[in-house]
Amino acid sequence: MxxxxxxxxxxxxxxxxxxxxxxxxxxxxxxxxxxxxxxxxxxxxxxxxxxxxxxxxxxxxxxxxxxxxxxxxxxxxxxxxxxxxxxxxxxxxxxxxxxxxxxxxxxxxxxxxxxxxxxxxxxxxxxxxxxxxxxxxxxxxxxxxxxxxxxxxxxxxxxxxxPKPVAEELPGLRSGLPxxxxxxxxxxxxRATRPARLTRLAWKTGKAFFDVRRVRQSTPAGNAALPLTTPRTSLNQAITAHRRVAFSTISLDDVKRVKNALETTVNDVVLAICTGALRQYLIDGDELPDDPLVATVPVSVQGAQVKSANKVSAMFVALPCRVDDPVKRLLTIRDSTKGAKEEHKALGAEVLLDWAEHATPNLFSAAARAYTRFRLAEHHRPIHSLVISNVPGPDFPIYLGGSRLVAGFPLGPVMDGAGLNITVMSYRGTLNWGLMACRETVPGLDRLAGYIPAALEELLSSAGLDPATPVGVAPGPDRRAPVG
Amino acid sequence: MxxxxxxxxxxxxxxxxxxxxxxxxxxxxxxxxxxxxxxxxxxxxxxxxxxxxxxxxxxxxxxxxxxxxxxxxxxxxxxxxxxxxxxxxxxxxxxxxxxxxxxxxxxxxxxxxxxxxxxxxxxxxxxxxxxxxxxxxxxxxxxxxxxxxxxxxxxxxxxxxxPKPVAEELPGLRSGLPxxxxxxxxxxxxRATRPARLTRLAWKTGKAFFDVRRVRQSTPAGNAALPLTTPRTSLNQAITAHRRVAFSTISLDDVKRVKNALETTVNDVVLAICTGALRQYLIDGDELPDDPLVATVPVSVQGAQVKSANKVSAMFVALPCRVDDPVKRLLTIRDSTKGAKEEHKALGAEVLLDWAEHATPNLFSAAARAYTRFRLAEHHRPIHSLVISNVPGPDFPIYLGGSRLVAGFPLGPVMDGAGLNITVMSYRGTLNWGLMACRETVPGLDRLAGYIPAALEELLSSAGLDPATPVGVAPGPDRRAPVG
Known part of the structure; x- marks a missing residue:
């Protein structure tokens, strides 16, 4: 137990x-x-x-x-x-x-x-x-x-x-229900030991926010995005229980060529491709906002001293959809993620984990239910536009029961007020994109997925690089090298 | 609206x-x-x-x-x-x-x-x-x-x-939400008009129960089954959200041969086949009870003067699983359904419909939720053992978009404390059986479905009739006569 x-x-x-x-x-x-x-x-x-x-x-x-x-x-x-x-x-x-x-x-x-x-x-x-x-x-x-x-x-x-060795008894779980x-x-x-720990946590949090303010004053204004500053678009509505899913695949080598040419990171290029695709999607709906969208980007905090399946925190990144030039969009994002990382470091990875540890279950649940029930997501400025998550995958072939993995598309949850999640995972020279959306609020999800290769193409051409390598959605097992 | x-x-x-x-x-x-x-x-x-x-x-x-x-x-x-x-x-x-x-x-x-x-x-x-x-x-x-x-x-x-003529505007529904x-x-x-109607209903109900008592006293004891007298078996547990389904098909002509030979109804033969199959299932589990099972059998009350999608009431029928002889089982059931029909007539088809009309929504829901939550189904004598429903279907071929119906298996809901529903529908010389059960409490549903043709076989042989006509689960379209 x-x-x-x-x-x-x-x-x-x-x-x-x-x-x-x-x-x-x-x-x-x-x-x-x-x-x-x-x-x-x-x-x-x-x-x-x-x-x-x-x-x-x-x-x-x-x-x-x-x-x-x-x-x-x-x-x-x-x-x-x-x-x-x-x-x-x-x-x-x-x-x-x-x-x-x-x-x-x-x-x-x-x-x-x-x-x-x-x-x-x-x-x-x-x-x-x-x-x-x-x-x-x-x-x-x-x-x-x-x-x-x-x-x-x-x-x-x-x-x-x-064959793998047979496991011993399951650790940490006792047979039967307690x-x-x-x-x-x-x-x-x-409960009895909680007050002392809460006092320590309040002190730590106060100090962390002070550190964040210091970082924000010493770096150029406007670099890091702030939650609750994102413009409302059709993506920001109360969601239903129903989902749509779409997939896309692009070449990881192409992404790395852009990264190297412009001295950014793979993650920044992923965010820039999202920005390009979302820009086109918002133009289609005649709703391109003046302000940048704000994406929540989960950050792994594996070093944190908390025993938890989820060792994760989040940074907020501005996606400048209004900017016309693809390269300029990428460089703006690079600056924004730099700022976000500094702030994230100042706040301390463990503060979010620690607060979650001490909030009471009933408070959490009551808030979540009330939020959904009264469609509160539609009555305040959206917290963020969407969640974008980028997970590194293996660059060698893997097998399940002898069958070789061709492509794996990850899918993350959507939330009230932000009905779109884009999660990306690399595998053997490809980047596989899984788009998850609320069925009713994001009906054009297939179209958005189709803009992902186009956004990479546009970025390559704007950076003066060769056109994109064509990649099928499920590339053949022997596309890159003969295996096993 | x-x-x-x-x-x-x-x-x-x-x-x-x-x-x-x-x-x-x-x-x-x-x-x-x-x-x-x-x-x-x-x-x-x-x-x-x-x-x-x-x-x-x-x-x-x-x-x-x-x-x-x-x-x-x-x-x-x-x-x-x-x-x-x-x-x-x-x-x-x-x-x-x-x-x-x-x-x-x-x-x-x-x-x-x-x-x-x-x-x-x-x-x-x-x-x-x-x-x-x-x-x-x-x-x-x-x-x-x-x-x-x-x-x-x-x-x-x-x-x-x-082509069917195009429909006019939908009757009874107004566009938009009120x-x-x-x-x-x-x-x-x-609410304001309710008290007077409730008084009339209480009077009517009192009279109906008096009539039932009179019927019960004037007919041989033990004929009609009573709810809450059924023995508890593995079928009578609190249910989960998960379902299993199984199908079976037998010849309607065989059922009619039994009906004619023993002067019963098709419905009685269906109930006798259920009894035979359940008897074998309960013997397998070493839980054959002394008392008969009690089945709830929905009865259509199309004559009732109530505007409702559900013009249905129910009778309770005893299924004598303990009786060894298949013909004797059928004749016992025939007597039980006769008694049940008399009582049903005395009670008045509309009383159930009328009470449902006047109970308040909150009372209904609170009771249903409490019943599930505290697993009350396991703490009182089961109301009934299962629901058995018999719906007449067409005896001529029907089509959906040009495709010919081969077989249709109906499936009804299961309830807390009675995790099995058997629904039967006839179509072109066959009887198609749909068995629906709680996944966890009735794991042997396939086995039970397999006992249905065997129970018919046993009944034919015990009545001195020819063996059953073999019928596949999904009989070919031209098995009986060339069509269209």
């Missing part, structure tokens, strides 16, 4: 029937590399075996009575692999559009809190005999980086690996 | 996150009869056109503020056909098991109250190029009989029918 960290628990409190806090991945696999050929039962058996090595797949939440404390993880005594793993198929032609529709449907449904918080769909019927694997995991269990680590448990580096009395006892102890 | 009847509204109040009040149909179609060949877009267009003729597909609920009165139907101003109609596919081999798994998944999800309360899935990838059509409609919109009427709007009697003030005003008027 293990207590959730405050930030992990916050992801459960913030969830409402229309705001789902799961993260997903839509992956395309080539099963021609499977020794003896692909079958659903083989993959099911492999996943079952590997689960024994990753306790997070078999643990479920228990709430403390009267929600006096954050919930606990316990091993699910009724764990049933066939509830979590499902076999499915796409209608013909089984292309990326059919996959996106399937994934949009899966992501529109909240995970069941009475079970371990994950689902995995094996999707057959993709073009060229390929297999889709759609995973959906609750954010309280995983963030981008810990998700990648977790998947390394499930995936292999070759098509026919040696009694309410045990949970209450622990909550009372946690 | 139209107010829901009390019984229709009750189906919305009784719904909880684990107790879903939708009715479904899993139909298998043969698309070889489509002029010019099948395509998803053709079916989508046909359904869109026909929707204009059936207002229930485009109306949604609005709640009265503070739930002072039953909700109203209004036309959905944001109606989007692509939300309600979805294209899907089954993994190979696309047999009845894969279809059942898909349908179980669809039925595990509550309908979204903010939209018109229906979904339709066109399922490709069935064996032999067949097409599945899975519909899911909220019970507050439809009962078995009105559902059949509604489908006649959607279906045709030939593969290439003349204001809270309008809804409140109406609720206040309804």
């Amino acid at each position: 293990e207590r959730l960290s405050g930030l992990d628990a916050a992801f459960t409190y913030l969830e409402t029937p229309s705001l789902h806090m799961h993260v997903s991945m839509a992956a395309v696999f080539d099963p021609t590399t499977v020794p003896g050929g692909y079958s659903y039962d083989k993959v099911r058996e492999l996943v079952s075996e590997r689960l024994a090595r990753a306790p997070i797949f078999r643990r479920r939440l228990v709430q403390v009575p009267f929600r006096l404390d954050h919930p606990y993880w316990v091993e699910d005594p009724a764990f049933d692999i066939d509830y979590h793993m499902r076999r499915a198929a796409l209608p013909a032609p089984g292309g990326i559009e059919e996959l996106a529709e399937f994934v949009g449907d899966v992501c529109s449904r909240q995970l069941d809190r009475s079970k371990p918080l994950w689902e995995m769909y094996l999707v057959e019927g993709l073009a060229d005999g390929r297999i889709g694997v759609v995973t959906k995991i609750h954010h309280c269990t995983i963030d981008g980086v810990s998700g990648a680590e977790l998947l390394s448990e499930l995936f292999d580096l070759e098509a026919d690996p040696a 009694s309410d009395l045990v949970l209450l006892g622990r909550a009372v102890v946690a | 139209e107010r829901l009847s009390g019984l229709d509204a009750a189906f919305t109040y009784l719904e909880t996150p684990s107790l879903h009040m939708h009715v479904s149909m899993a139909a298998v179609f043969d698309p070889t009869t489509v002029p010019g060949g099948y395509s998803y877009d053709k079916v989508r267009e046909l359904v869109s056109e026909r929707l204009a003729r059936a207002p229930i597909f485009r109306r949604r609920l609005v709640q009265v503020p503070f739930r002072l009165d039953h909700p109203y139907w209004v036309e959905d101003p944001a109606f989007d056909i692509d939300y309600h109609m979805r294209r899907a596919a089954l993994p190979a081999p696309g047999g009845i098991e894969e279809l059942a798994e898909f349908v179980g998944d669809v039925c595990s999800r509550q309908l979204d109250r903010s939209k018109p309360l229906w979904e339709m899935y066109l399922v490709e990838g069935l064996a032999d190029g067949r097409i599945g059509v899975v519909t899911k409609i909220h019970h507050c919109t439809i009962d078995g009989v009105s559902g059949a009427e509604l489908l006649s709007e959607l279906f045709d009697l030939e593969a290439d029918p003349a 204001s809270d003030l309008v809804l409140l005003g109406r609720a206040v008027v309804a």
Whole structure:
């Protein structure tokens, strides 16, 4: 039995029937590399075996009575692999559009809190005999980086690996559900020790805000973006429970060519491509704002001394959609992220994690529900325009049950007042983009995804570089080099 | 704008996150009869056109503020056909098991109250190029009989029918959502006139119960089953949100042979087959009870003078699982349904409808939620063992967009404390059985479905009749006679 960290628990409190806090991945696999050929039962058996090595797949939440404390993880005594793993198929032609529709449907449904918080769909019927694997995991269990680590448990580096050693008993989880009395006892102890820790935290936070003000005064004004300064667009509405999903793939080499030519980072180029695509999308809707959009960009804080699945904080970056010149847009972003990083350092990575630790569950939940219910997102200046997340992936081929990964598209949650999330992951010379949006407020998501390669093209040409390398949405396994 | 009847509204109040009040149909179609060949877009267009003729597909609920009165139907101003109609596919081999798994998944999800309360899935990838059509409609919109009427709007009697005339404006629904003030005003008027009507109803009900007692005293004891007398079995547990589905098909002619030989009704034979299958299922689990199971059997009351989608009442029938001889089981059931019908007549079909009309929304909902939350279903004698519903279907071929219906399997909701629903519908010389169950409490549903043809076989042989006619689960279109 293990207590959730405050930030992990916050992801459960913030969830409402229309705001789902799961993260997903839509992956395309080539099963021609499977020794003896692909079958659903083989993959099911492999996943079952590997689960024994990753306790997070078999643990479920228990709430403390009267929600006096954050919930606990316990091993699910009724764990049933066939509830979590499902076999499915796409209608013909089984292309990326059919996959996106399937994934949009899966992501529109909240995970069941009475079970371990994950689902995995094996999707057959993709073009060229390929297999889709759609995973959906609750954010309280995983963030981008810990998700990648977790998947390394499930995936292999070759098509026919040696069997992994059998896991010992699951650490940190006790069989069976704890009694309410045990949970209450622990909550009372946690409450008793809280005031002293809160005093220390208040002191630390005050100092951190003072540091931020100092940074802001000593650096050029306007570099770092501020939350609640973003202009309202069609992206900033109260959301429904329903999602749309779209995918795009571009060449990582092209992105690096831009990065090197203009002395920026891959992350800055990703943000510039988002800016270009969003600019065109907003022009289409005749709603290009004068002020820059503000993106929340999650930052990993792996060094932080907090035991939590989510070691993550966030910086705010201005996306200058109004600027006409693609290179100028990128250089503006570079300055903005520099400022944001300084501020983020001054604030201290752990302050957000620490506050999440001490807020009470009931306060969090009541606020989240009231926010959704009264559609408050439509009554104040939006906090941010969207979330953009950039997760590094492997640059070597990986396998699931012998099938080789062709492309993996990550998908993050959307929020009330910001109905779009763009998450990007690299894999073997490509950058794969997963766009997740509220179905009703962002109906043109496919169009926006189509602007992503165009925005890269525009950036290359404006920087005087060669045109973009054409990359299919699901590149062939032997496009770059013969493998295994 | 139209107010829901009390019984229709009750189906919305009784719904909880684990107790879903939708009715479904899993139909298998043969698309070889489509002029010019099948395509998803053709079916989508046909359904869109026909929707204009059936207002229930485009109306949604609005709640009265503070739930002072039953909700109203209004036309959905944001109606989007692509939300309600979805294209899907089954993994190979696309047999009845894969279809059942898909349908179980669809039925595990509550309908979204903010939209018109229906979904339709066109399922490709069935064996032999067949097409599945899975519909899911909220019970507050439809009962078995009105559902059949509604489908006649959607279906045709030939593969290439003349176009239907374009519908005029939808009756009874006004465009746009009403204001809270309008809804409140109406609720206040309804409340003011309620006391007089309640007095009349109480008088009528008292008289009805007196009549029931008279019937009970004048007929042989033990004939009619009583609710809350059923023995507890594994079927009677608190349910989860998750469903399993299974199908079975038998020959209607065989059922009629039994009916004629023993002078009973088709409904009695259906109940006897259920009894035989359940007997074997309970013997497997070593839990065959001494007392008969009690089934709730919905009865259509189309004559009732109530404006309601659900013109339905219920009788309670004893299923003598303990009795060894199949013919004796059937004759016992015949006596029980006779008694139940007398009592039902004495009670008056409209009393249930009338009480539902006058109970307040908040009382209904609070009771339903408390019942689920405290798992009360496990703390009193079960009300009944299961629901068995028998709906007459067409005995001639019907078509959807040119595809000929091969078989239609109806599925009804399950309830806390009774995790199994068996619904049966006839079509062209076959009886198609849809079994719906709570996924966790009835894990052996496939096995139970397999006992249905065996129970018919046993009944025929015990009555000295020829063995059963073999019928596939999805019989070929030309099994009985060449058509069209």
